[in-house]
Amino acid sequence: MTSLAAERRAAAAAPGQAEAGAPQAPVLVSVENLRIRFPPWNAPLKVVEDVSYQVRSGETMGIVGESGSGKTLSSLAILNLLPPPARITGGRILFEGEDLAAKSQAQMQKLRGRRLAMIFQNPGYSLNPLLTVGAQLAEILKIHEKLPRAAALQRVEELFRLVGITDPGSRLSQYPHEMSGGMKQRVCIARALLCNPALVLADEPTTALDVTIQAQILDLLEELKQRLGMSMIFVTHDMGVVARIADRITVMYAGQVCETGDKQAVFARPSHPYTQALLASTPRIDKSYAVDPQGRRERLPTVGLAATPGQSLGGGCRFAGRCPEAMPECSRLVPQAAAIEPGRVVHCLKRGSAGVPGHG
Amino acid sequence: MTDQTLASHVPAPKPAAKPARGIWRQGWQRFARSRTGMLGLALVLLVVATALIGPFLAPFDPQDQSPMLDPGAKAPPSWTHPLGTDRMGYDVLSRLIYGAPTALAVGLGAMAIASLIGVLVGGFAGYRGGTTDEVLMRFTDFFLVVPMFVVILAVVRLLGVAIVNTPFESVPYLNLGVIILLIGVFSWAPIARMTRAEFLRLKHQEFVEAARCIGATSGDILFRHILPNALPSLIVIIALGIGGAVLAEAMIGFLGFGDPAAVSWGQLLYFNYEALKVAPWASLSPGLAIFVTVLGFNLLADGLTDAFNPRAKA
Amino acid sequence: MRVFVFLARRMIFAIVLMLGVSAAIFFLINAIGNPIELMMAETPGMTGEVIERMKGYYGLDQPPFTRYLLWLGRLIHLDFGTSIVYNQPVGSLILTWGWQTLKIQLPAILIALAIAVLFGVTAARRQHSRSDFAVMGTALLGQSLPAFFLGILLIFLFSYTLDWLPSYGAYSTRNPLWGSPTLDALWHMILPIAMLTFFNTATLTLLMRSNMVDVLKSDFIAAMRASGIPERRVIYVHALRAAFIPMLTYLGLLVGLMLGTAPVTESVFTWPGLGSLYVAAIHQLDYPVIMGASAVIAFMLICTTLLTDVIYVLIDPRISLE
Numbered sequence: 001m002t003s004l005a006a007e008r009r010a011a012a013a014a015p016g017q018a019e020a021g022a023p024q025a026p027v028l029v030s031v032e033n034l035r036i037r038f039p040p041w042n043a044p045l046k047v048v049e050d051v052s053y054q055v056r057s058g059e060t061m062g063i064v065g066e067s068g069s070g071k072t073l074s075s076l077a078i079l080n081l082l083p084p085p086a087r088i089t090g091g092r093i094l095f096e097g098e099d100l101a102a103k104s105q106a107q108m109q110k111l112r113g114r115r116l117a118m119i120f121q122n123p124g125y126s127l128n129p130l131l132t133v134g135a136q137l138a139e140i141l142k143i144h145e146k147l148p149r150a151a152a153l154q155r156v157e158e159l160f161r162l163v164g165i166t167d168p169g170s171r172l173s174q175y176p177h178e179m180s181g182g183m184k185q186r187v188c189i190a191r192a193l194l195c196n197p198a199l200v201l202a203d204e205p206t207t208a209l210d211v212t213i214q215a216q217i218l219d220l221l222e223e224l225k226q227r228l229g230m231s232m233i234f235v236t237h238d239m240g241v242v243a244r245i246a247d248r249i250t251v252m253y254a255g256q257v258c259e260t261g262d263k264q265a266v267f268a269r270p271s272h273p274y275t276q277a278l279l280a281s282t283p284r285i286d287k288s289y290a291v292d293p294q295g296r297r298e299r300l301p302t303v304g305l306a307a308t309p310g311q312s313l314g315g316g317c318r319f320a321g322r323c324p325e326a327m328p329e330c331s332r333l334v335p336q337a338a339a340i341e342p343g344r345v346v347h348c349l350k351r352g353s354a355g356v357p358g359h360g
Numbered sequence: 361m362t363d364q365t366l367a368s369h370v371p372a373p374k375p376a377a378k379p380a381r382g383i384w385r386q387g388w389q390r391f392a393r394s395r396t397g398m399l400g401l402a403l404v405l406l407v408v409a410t411a412l413i414g415p416f417l418a419p420f421d422p423q424d425q426s427p428m429l430d431p432g433a434k435a436p437p438s439w440t441h442p443l444g445t446d447r448m449g450y451d452v453l454s455r456l457i458y459g460a461p462t463a464l465a466v467g468l469g470a471m472a473i474a475s476l477i478g479v480l481v482g483g484f485a486g487y488r489g490g491t492t493d494e495v496l497m498r499f500t501d502f503f504l505v506v507p508m509f510v511v512i513l514a515v516v517r518l519l520g521v522a523i524v525n526t527p528f529e530s531v532p533y534l535n536l537g538v539i540i541l542l543i544g545v546f547s548w549a550p551i552a553r554m555t556r557a558e559f560l561r562l563k564h565q566e567f568v569e570a571a572r573c574i575g576a577t578s579g580d581i582l583f584r585h586i587l588p589n590a591l592p593s594l595i596v597i598i599a600l601g602i603g604g605a606v607l608a609e610a611m612i613g614f615l616g617f618g619d620p621a622a623v624s625w626g627q628l629l630y631f632n633y634e635a636l637k638v639a640p641w642a643s644l645s646p647g648l649a650i651f652v653t654v655l656g657f658n659l660l661a662d663g664l665t666d667a668f669n670p671r672a673k674a
Numbered sequence: 675m676r677v678f679v680f681l682a683r684r685m686i687f688a689i690v691l692m693l694g695v696s697a698a699i700f701f702l703i704n705a706i707g708n709p710i711e712l713m714m715a716e717t718p719g720m721t722g723e724v725i726e727r728m729k730g731y732y733g734l735d736q737p738p739f740t741r742y743l744l745w746l747g748r749l750i751h752l753d754f755g756t757s758i759v760y761n762q763p764v765g766s767l768i769l770t771w772g773w774q775t776l777k778i779q780l781p782a783i784l785i786a787l788a789i790a791v792l793f794g795v796t797a798a799r800r801q802h803s804r805s806d807f808a809v810m811g812t813a814l815l816g817q818s819l820p821a822f823f824l825g826i827l828l829i830f831l832f833s834y835t836l837d838w839l840p841s842y843g844a845y846s847t848r849n850p851l852w853g854s855p856t857l858d859a860l861w862h863m864i865l866p867i868a869m870l871t872f873f874n875t876a877t878l879t880l881l882m883r884s885n886m887v888d889v890l891k892s893d894f895i896a897a898m899r900a901s902g903i904p905e906r907r908v909i910y911v912h913a914l915r916a917a918f919i920p921m922l923t924y925l926g927l928l929v930g931l932m933l934g935t936a937p938v939t940e941s942v943f944t945w946p947g948l949g950s951l952y953v954a955a956i957h958q959l960d961y962p963v964i965m966g967a968s969a970v971i972a973f974m975l976i977c978t979t980l981l982t983d984v985i986y987v988l989i990d991p992r993i994s995l996e
Contacts, residue, residue, distance in 0.1 A: 113902025
């Protein structure tokens, strides 16, 4: 949490830097107006509604949101690994010139693991408990690059070394249950990097780990980012984590994008009321909370109580029920993207977005 | 540490409109929505009804062999004998009806015994833990391994022989009672296992700790807190067990070891199986009756699983 | 090395269990009454010579525990005594009739396993579809259908009504099918195996389907898909293996169940197997056969449990050998 405060101070002190930053790398993946629905199909649950963001080459996009914000589903959609019965019902996912949303499972299978890779949340569950870690990873190499067993195992060992697994040779014949949580996650990271993917999706990779291990894994990811120039989509609910690892941030709420922008800019000048509330509700170590004349402490700001579950709202902005700045039009009109700075986009009527009437 | 899998991203079903009113009421509402469960309940009620009022409506006395004279043994179904007559001249329908109370007596009686032993053993093992648990579990394993059927046959027969010329011989339905007892004694093991598992799970829950904090005695905790919470799972196993007990008795009767004084479907099969070719109605009817009863209890158990533990089934 | 220690421990436990069961069998049967006196009550006309011979053989003038040890001692030498009814060594009787039982039980289990895996996997893949409900419904029905009633139905349909298959026995007494004894034997095996298979398949399919559904939801399957492993391999190699392992314990139970209900199945088809031998022996109070057959059945069950445990440990790396 301290890093978050430090970042904000640094960003606040140098506002001009938000627009500079890395020279514009090419766009690697562009999610456009993504829609994901759940049955029943006559009255579907719109879990992801009109979500758009872009990730450039070499950049880490942090997707932040609470549970149910649709952040995991929208990243799973890139790999077309939505848990059934969910379906992509609209939008495009452009990657290397093709629309991934339009591809069949068989076509996606060729891309997965090779050009696109994923790190799951719970390393204990995402490794096959019946196979040694060496065998599991070697199998992937055998399938994608047709390597014979010995060569595959050697490559796995190299990757183990890369991700900081001690004594990599002997680890190859170990089973997942014989490893610690941090070690297992390193194996999962190694698995993602096996075929040098263009894009790595990380779905809350540190949430299931101890805080100290969390820090180690984040260090590792940052190091790999620098060394390999990895492009990453990092999904998390933890503002502190995203402050550390992301270059750009997309904030989501209840299946809609609230705002997108460079990390420094978003932290220094949060635009969307939800982002503002989130950042304000973080306890600050550098702030002393006042005591009023009756001896009561100032309360920690919170995000307002939800009026109704987001998905069953009328069809406008889904944050309207909890928004301290809500206007009557907010629950009727869906806020479109509004550029408030170069590279920053916000979806809020109050901040200048145009509104489109939403359907229920 | 969160425990989410991809599957957890499937949104939870919308909450029910009515407020929750205790697990029994909730359970019943869920049960009513289960088609298998309701069908099972219907079948079971059918059997129960037959057992309770059937004997008053049965056209013939089950021991009445007069149809032997007219229309004769092994006669096909007719108006006077809707299910025909069997090999020894009895009216099949009447005997079928009188078989229902026997079946229920066996099912419920055996399971009552099995539940008593099973809950005591399993509950004690689960609650105490440690060496008590180990010892009791080995004991239970023994009963799980032993083939109930094989042993019961031997014991029933030998007992039957042993009481010849003794005062026991005149006790009515002794044979049936022994069968019920034995089935119960060999069926308690799965119940003990389930009870133990539930007790182990529940005794670490916070409400037990809370109860202890306010000074509840061990007995209190066991009977008023833990046991009621273990009941839903137990009921399912017991329902399955009733079906199993009825089936066991049917098989015992089919092999000829049943109680000659009692009318049981298995025995009907035993008497009439030889005549399967010429008088199929006499064998197929009791067989069907057994099937319907066992199916009823199995479906009931299925519905109960739906009601109390919807996540237990895929 | 650890494997051997584990095996040794399990085997010792199995032997202890065997001793316990044999003692139970012996004392149970003898506690109900002195066998000779009981037989006298049941079968009048037993000559004094037979009684004397049996008394000597069983050492009935000695305390029960000594008798138990005598019997156990003979048992270990595979001397089960002589059948009173058939006047043959019990051991050879058990072998001949036991073989008939195996002839129908083993194929039934194997076929059932194959079908269960096939249908279970398919149903799990198409969860909540119509084919899934069809499979589940049939399996549920099959579980509730009393095995022997199904047997009766099968005989009625295929034998009496259609006259395609024989209705009883393992061999035709005259005119073997198409002149070949082997074919004749096989022809007789069809119905019993069909019945046993149906019953086994129902339970196994439900279990397989349930396991498979759970496995398919797990993260490591999703992770394998995310790594680009072809769907066919994900399901039929990895998911299947994970789902199959819990079935092994159930297989052990199933064998026990099959052996336990063998008397009934064999009675329905008048099949000359161990179960029929046992039932006949009980009816006729043929004690050596009763005790010998019980001991053999118990032994087979204990061996099955032991085998299942061992296989389980060897296959699932998560189970530690303690």
